[in-house]
Amino acid sequence: MEFDKQYVLQLVQNLLTTHSPTGFTDAVMEKAALYASQLGYHMERDRKGTGFIRVKGWDSSEAVGVCAHTDTLGLMVAAINPSGTLGLTNVGGMLIPTVDGEYCTVFTRDGRTYSGTVLCNSPSVHVYEDARSKERKIENMEVRLDEVVKSKEDAEKLGISAGDFVCIDTKTQATPSGFIKSRFLDDKLGVGVIFGLLKYWKDNRVKPRRDVIFYITVFEEIGYGMTGTFDYVTEMIGVDMGCIGPGLSGTEYDVCICAKDAGGPYDYRLTTELIRLAKDNKLDYAVDVFKFYSSDVTTALRTGGDLRGALIGPGVHASHGMERSHYNGVLNTMRLLAAYL
Numbered sequence: 001m002e003f004d005k006q007y008v009l010q011l012v013q014n015l016l017t018t019h020s021p022t023g024f025t026d027a028v029m030e031k032a033a034l035y036a037s038q039l040g041y042h043m044e045r046d047r048k049g050t051g052f053i054r055v056k057g058w059d060s061s062e063a064v065g066v067c068a069h070t071d072t073l074g075l076m077v078a079a080i081n082p083s084g085t086l087g088l089t090n091v092g093g094m095l096i097p098t099v100d101g102e103y104c105t106v107f108t109r110d111g112r113t114y115s116g117t118v119l120c121n122s123p124s125v126h127v128y129e130d131a132r133s134k135e136r137k138i139e140n141m142e143v144r145l146d147e148v149v150k151s152k153e154d155a156e157k158l159g160i161s162a163g164d165f166v167c168i169d170t171k172t173q174a175t176p177s178g179f180i181k182s183r184f185l186d187d188k189l190g191v192g193v194i195f196g197l198l199k200y201w202k203d204n205r206v207k208p209r210r211d212v213i214f215y216i217t218v219f220e221e222i223g224y225g226m227t228g229t230f231d232y233v234t235e236m237i238g239v240d241m242g243c244i245g246p247g248l249s250g251t252e253y254d255v256c257i258c259a260k261d262a263g264g265p266y267d268y269r270l271t272t273e274l275i276r277l278a279k280d281n282k283l284d285y286a287v288d289v290f291k292f293y294s295s296d297v298t299t300a301l302r303t304g305g306d307l308r309g310a311l312i313g314p315g316v317h318a319s320h321g322m323e324r325s326h327y328n329g330v331l332n333t334m335r336l337l338a339a340y341l
């Protein structure tokens with residue numbers, strides 16, 4: 001199976017550098033729709049914003065669903081401080097100490113953007129005794145705007161208000177050694193896997209065994225991405241990041257197959273079949289249990305989806321912080337998905 005590495009890497013980097021915290025995903029979904037149309041598919045959207053790409057298979061009596069999410073963690077202005085800095089609230093479960101010192105962009109509701117830096121509110125060792133020790137929690141963080149702002153009123157005059165999204169620079173890089181490092185690989189790598197597979201099918205005129213509906217969801221990070229009705233979908237495969245760390249066997253080079261997460265065990269037969277396929281196709285793979293994790297597939301089941309669910313994805317190191325993965329993890333995930341579908 002030959003996948004178009006250049007296509008996948010460029011698409012992933014394009015998505016990664018398009019800010020898309022949960023609730024602010026229109027720009028990235030426009031890009032996803034464009035990528036779909038370039039491959040000859042139409043991406044429909046439901047009212048909530050989920051994208052659907054339908055692919056006809058040889059057998060249309062049932063469909064397999066495959067989901068990945070474009071929404072990411074993010075920040076939002078909670079209040080403007082008297083000094084004109086911006087107090088913050090988090091969108092999703094960002095690892096807050098890692099955002100200390102990060103460059104960011106504030107998006108006002110009237111379409112203006114301003115650059116700034118996320119800092120702890122004891123940001124200088126020459127001034128604050130607790131500069132090193134102050135806990136980097138959201139209540140202690142703020143945005144220093146790159147504008148002449150000396151008061152709350154000054155910030156308001158720029159059009160900034162509570163509720164404005166604050167998007168962090170993702171610092172996206174693909175290295176010659178095959179690593180992809182960036183914030184929010186979770187889950188733009190998963191979306192890359194879906195498009196890489198669609199491109200492979202297109203280039204090689206492959207038609208899947210059964211109909212496939214690809215779901216590009218936009219509310220995963222806050223827990224209600226994959227909800228709704230699932231037509232004739234009998235199985236749902238989530239493509240999302242695999243965990244890496246002590247007690248886990250997955251790496252950045254593997255497709256991770258999650259047997260169980262905080263939402264409970266995934267479907268026994270479907271998971272077993274994915275493991276068999278990984279083995280038979282000599283893929284680099286790992287079967288793991290993710291402790292502090294849940295997925296859109298669990299959301300689909302919890303909200304009444306009558307389907308069998310499984311979860312696979314490339315291993316991502318330092319998740320919800322400064323993440324890194326490797327193209328081989330993406331490739332093994334594309335191969336497993338292609339083999340199954």
Ligand SMILES: [Zn+2]
Nearest residue numbers: 186187240241
């Ligand atoms: Zn995710």
